[in-house]
Amino acid sequence: MSTAVNDTLDVKRNPIPPRRYSKPFWEATRQKKLVIQYDRKAGRYQFYPRATSVATGRRRDLEWREVSGKGEVFSFTVARRARPPFEGHEPFVLALVTLDEGVNVLANLVHCTLEEVRIGLRVAPFWLPQPDGTHLLMFEPDRSKR
Amino acid sequence: MFKTAAIVAYAETKIVEKTDLDVWELGAEVLESLLDKSGFEKGEIDGLVLSGSMTGSGNPFWSQTTADQLALQVDFCNIVDLGGCGPTGALVRAAMAIEMGLCTTALCLFADKQASENNQRMRHYQAEWALPYGYLGPPYAFGLLSRRYEHQFGLDYRALGKLAVTQREHALLNELGCEKLRKPITIEDYLNSRMIAEPIRLLDSVMVCDGASGLIVTSRKTAEKRGLNKVVVPIGYGERTTHGAGQNIVDITETGHLAAGQRAFAAAGLKPKDIASFHPYDDFIIAIMMQLEMLGFCKHGQGCAFVNETDFRYTGDLPLNTSGGQISAGQAGLAGGGTNLIEAVRQLMGEGGKRQVKNTRNALVTGIGGIPYGRNWNSSAALILTPNA
Numbered sequence: 001m002s003t004a005v006n007d008t009l010d011v012k013r014n015p016i017p018p019r020r021y022s023k024p025f026w027e028a029t030r031q032k033k034l035v036i037q038y039d040r041k042a043g044r045y046q047f048y049p050r051a052t053s054v055a056t057g058r059r060r061d062l063e064w065r066e067v068s069g070k071g072e073v074f075s076f077t078v079a080r081r082a083r084p085p086f087e088g089h090e091p092f093v094l095a096l097v098t099l100d101e102g103v104n105v106l107a108n109l110v111h112c113t114l115e116e117v118r119i120g121l122r123v124a125p126f127w128l129p130q131p132d133g134t135h136l137l138m139f140e141p142d143r144s145k146r
Numbered sequence: 147m148f149k150t151a152a153i154v155a156y157a158e159t160k161i162v163e164k165t166d167l168d169v170w171e172l173g174a175e176v177l178e179s180l181l182d183k184s185g186f187e188k189g190e191i192d193g194l195v196l197s198g199s200m201t202g203s204g205n206p207f208w209s210q211t212t213a214d215q216l217a218l219q220v221d222f223c224n225i226v227d228l229g230g231c232g233p234t235g236a237l238v239r240a241a242m243a244i245e246m247g248l249c250t251t252a253l254c255l256f257a258d259k260q261a262s263e264n265n266q267r268m269r270h271y272q273a274e275w276a277l278p279y280g281y282l283g284p285p286y287a288f289g290l291l292s293r294r295y296e297h298q299f300g301l302d303y304r305a306l307g308k309l310a311v312t313q314r315e316h317a318l319l320n321e322l323g324c325e326k327l328r329k330p331i332t333i334e335d336y337l338n339s340r341m342i343a344e345p346i347r348l349l350d351s352v353m354v355c356d357g358a359s360g361l362i363v364t365s366r367k368t369a370e371k372r373g374l375n376k377v378v379v380p381i382g383y384g385e386r387t388t389h390g391a392g393q394n395i396v397d398i399t400e401t402g403h404l405a406a407g408q409r410a411f412a413a414a415g416l417k418p419k420d421i422a423s424f425h426p427y428d429d430f431i432i433a434i435m436m437q438l439e440m441l442g443f444c445k446h447g448q449g450c451a452f453v454n455e456t457d458f459r460y461t462g463d464l465p466l467n468t469s470g471g472q473i474s475a476g477q478a479g480l481a482g483g484g485t486n487l488i489e490a491v492r493q494l495m496g497e498g499g500k501r502q503v504k505n506t507r508n509a510l511v512t513g514i515g516g517i518p519y520g521r522n523w524n525s526s527a528a529l530i531l532t533p534n535a
Contacts (some may be wrong), residue, residue, distance in 0.1 A: 012277050016273065016280075017273055018274060019274065021515070028422070044394065045394065048271055048519055054392055055392060074395075075293045075294035075297070075398070077292075077344055078289075080342055081282070081285075081340075081343070089280070092280060094281065096294075096520050103394045106276060107279055108279045115387070119294070
């Protein structure tokens with residue numbers, strides 16, 4: 001028998017306070033688009049958004065690029081004890097996902113069973129609507145054919 | 147690396163679940179004990195180095211405010227805000243200041259009552275990139291770390307349980323440990339303890355408590371002049387913060403202790419097999435095992451096998467956290483890094499009492515501090531101490 005993990009979709013989250021330099025990320029989520037920083041000199045993506053290039057320390061080479069958001073589970077944990085407002089919503093899954101562009105992203109993994117979650121599982125973005133019109137990036141198993 | 151610095155006294159309060167005392171009363175208790183033990187007068191202390199404090203160091207003037215509260219006139223005043231690396235880092239910075247002639251006798255003070263008065267005000271990635279996902283903090287980070295470790299190397303949970311049991315046995319011999327934790331456990335208790343963030347169990351985790359500890363550091367010459375024969379000196383230290391910071395994806399089973407350990411061992415002229423007792427920072431049991439690997443006691447990925455073949459009791463081959471570690475003595479907030487440091491000093495001074503280790507040639511103490519985004523930990527420290535070098 002498979003055990004569905006809770007998706008925490010109905011948890012009332014606190015509003016997210018974006019930093020000045022991460023606003024392009026949040027603005028793009030309004031259209032359910034995932035944009036992440038790219039250092040065009042170093043030829044490398046980076047995540048989470050930073051005030052500068054993690055590769056070179058030169059912020060002038062950074063730009064935002066849209067990516068598919070597809071990737072695979074790098075690691076995960078099943079949360080069995082949580083604090084409010086997540087308390088009572090256990091078990092839910094926190095996963096580190098390696099995007100195909102080579103960055104790790106922390107998010108909930110939803111719409112899956114406990115048995116299904118494993119390192120290497122292919123995932124795709126799931127966008128959770130926020131009251132302010134932005135979306136929170138989550139992941140779900142990628143059920144499309146590659 | 148170090149030529150003159152010497153620890154001449156150590157002190158610590160009992161670790162309690164919640165204290166009624168003010169954090170400065172905890173500090174004052176440590177100061178009084180240190181003055182009594184060392185014979186120094188308060189006016190002779192001209193250096194103050196603090197660890198962070200969840201209770202206090204949200205105040206950006208914490209070290210000077212504490213100097214004022216304790217009425218210490220000092221020529222070197224500093225706080226080391228490296229989380230669990232604060233206490234080892236504070237000792238080393240006090241030693242540096244003494245070696246450079248900036249001060250002659252320093253108080254290293256670690257005082258925190260995070261359990262009863264947590265004033266931390268964080269400004270980091272979590273509000274934006276972790277808390278919206280229900281991220282609870284360290285147990286979740288160690289859940290992610292443990293699963294990845296297991297994926298790469300396999301994880302022997304009975305081996306981790308053995309570490310938990312050994313530390314608990316030591317806590318039973320430590321009257322300053324938190325009473326709630328001073329009950330024997332078995333490997334089965336460990337395996338059956340409730341899951342917090344799979345595969346992190348309750349008995350993998352520290353319990354946040356209140357408490358304080360501290361050291362008096364001076365020069366060997368001064369110690370000798372004053373007839374303080376029992377001294378402990380640092381002979382090697384290494385520190386690494388944000389290991390692999392420039393890379394997007396790192397092997398999270400590799401930690402900054404790799405670099406910190408190599409530096410400390412090189413300075414001390416020692417190898418892992420020379421270490422007489424091991425006092426690693428323990429916030430989660432798996433961190434002890436991973437440090438054994440990174441510090442070179444065994445190969446990367448072989449930590450559990452090494453644990454299985456090693457006796458870590460105070461009477462054993464490699465005595466481990468002989469006062470119980472933070473996991474079994476309680477974690478006094480950001481002062482918690484002082485617990486294992488103080489125990490190492492106590493053992494090297496031959497004052498371990500009923501848990502005294504036989505081999506007091508040296509001791510290895512470590513620190514772990516802070517949890518970054520999607521990594522293992524922010525700061526790693528390794529410190530090698532020896533008596534009367």
